[in-house]
Amino acid sequence: MGILRLAHVDVRTPDLDLSTAYYTEVMGLQQVARTEDCVYLKCWDEEDHHSLRMRYNPRTGMDSFTFRVEEEDDLHDLEKKVEAYGCPTSRVSRGEAVGQGESIRFEVPSGQIMELVWDIEKTGNVLGKRNPAPVPPPDLPGIAPPRMDHMLVNAEEVAESAAFFIDVLGMRMTEQVLDGNGHQLGVWLAGNTRSPHDIAIVNGPNGALHHWAYWLDDWDHIRQAADTLAYNGVQIDQGPTRHGVTRGNTIYFFDPLGIRNEVFTGGYWVDPDTEILTWTEDNFGKGLFYYENVVSQRFLRMHT
Numbered sequence: 001m002g003i004l005r006l007a008h009v010d011v012r013t014p015d016l017d018l019s020t021a022y023y024t025e026v027m028g029l030q031q032v033a034r035t036e037d038c039v040y041l042k043c044w045d046e047e048d049h050h051s052l053r054m055r056y057n058p059r060t061g062m063d064s065f066t067f068r069v070e071e072e073d074d075l076h077d078l079e080k081k082v083e084a085y086g087c088p089t090s091r092v093s094r095g096e097a098v099g100q101g102e103s104i105r106f107e108v109p110s111g112q113i114m115e116l117v118w119d120i121e122k123t124g125n126v127l128g129k130r131n132p133a134p135v136p137p138p139d140l141p142g143i144a145p146p147r148m149d150h151m152l153v154n155a156e157e158v159a160e161s162a163a164f165f166i167d168v169l170g171m172r173m174t175e176q177v178l179d180g181n182g183h184q185l186g187v188w189l190a191g192n193t194r195s196p197h198d199i200a201i202v203n204g205p206n207g208a209l210h211h212w213a214y215w216l217d218d219w220d221h222i223r224q225a226a227d228t229l230a231y232n233g234v235q236i237d238q239g240p241t242r243h244g245v246t247r248g249n250t251i252y253f254f255d256p257l258g259i260r261n262e263v264f265t266g267g268y269w270v271d272p273d274t275e276i277l278t279w280t281e282d283n284f285g286k287g288l289f290y291y292e293n294v295v296s297q298r299f300l301r302m303h304t
């Protein structure tokens, strides 16, 4: 019960056509809808209406991020809990947003706008439900990830923010990074999925988006993604490499407006009784990038 998984990320771009070209042709997402000022995109194996909304605005940034709750009642339970914690909530009614019904919105302690929704329009993946092929059509352009995986937001007070996601929203912590005084510098949190994280929170400016990540099925697809990125002249931030935290294989890179994207695979299964893994600050280099063992300043200090 409660939070199920990341549903969609909503961002602003000053060049909707350029961003759309990148996300469809290089990232290889499907464009599912376009209004006067918004483009809606999804991955080929996603069942929901969309996982990315891009809205035209002169300033690049994140409007909000949305998690899906498991049951309809969870929406109203969590609305009460968020209100009781002291965050005012507002409701977005059915018909106000493309691809979904009623939702609730609020500002998390680190300043980002979060939305919870249960009623999402299920438009299905590209494979269909009758004798589906196990793979998408071979001619999909770009990286073509099957689904969005997780996101990372920054917080000035990681512990306060983590407590909100855990105690109020009911998410589970899987890993954390502690400084020498035992204060949290980063936390990795799972909803009701079996992955090591649906969202992570790492020390940085309030309100910032660090990245969101697309799932790839294996390391070889990460290698192919690196080839696609290099071929298209995309600026790679780090990788291909491996995280110590989550054990995931990864590449970080920037979209044309400077928003960081990640492709991610690997990790491990998390059960409700899996014990929390702890990293100490002196090992954070390996936690971030296991092979390089670096705490890259560009990686930590650049965000949207």
Ligand code: M3P
Pocket: 152, 186, 200, 202, 210, 213, 243, 245, 246, 248, 262, 264, 288, 299, 300
């Ligand atoms: C990940 C991940 C930072 C760590 C990032 C880790 C920003 O993105 O997927 O585990 O310190």
Ligand code: FE
Pocket: 150, 151, 152, 211, 213, 262, 264
């Ligand atoms: Fe990540």
